[in-house]
Amino acid sequence: MRCVICGGRDIKDKEVEEEIKVGNDIIIVPVKVKVCMSCGERYYDRETMKMLEEVEEKIEKKQLKVELMGKVLKVAGV
Numbered sequence: 648m649r650c651v652i653c654g655g656r657d658i659k660d661k662e663v664e665e666e667i668k669v670g671n672d673i674i675i676v677p678v679k680v681k682v683c684m685s686c687g688e689r690y691y692d693r694e695t696m697k698m699l700e701e702v703e704e705k706i707e708k709k710q711l712k713v714e715l716m717g718k719v720l721k722v723a724g725v
């Protein structure tokens with residue numbers, strides 16, 4: 648396959664951390680996706696998309712155990 652963004656042919660399977668936003672929380676999900684080595688574009692197959700949707704759903708229903716890794720902080724004003 649060729650990258651639709653840059654036309655590069657160097658696309659590899661890579662483990663990345665996908666961020667899912669649930670309410671005010673950001674959940675990090677490790678997933679394997681195809682990544683273009685030239686521009687960094689990620690390609691998700693149907694199964695990965697489905698998996699991410701399921702994870703999101705499970706988190707909303709609190710069926711999945713998550714771990715607090717740190718906090719996302721927002722600057723209140725500069």
Ligand SMILES: [Zn+2]
Nearest residue numbers: 650653683686
């Ligand atoms: Zn590319």
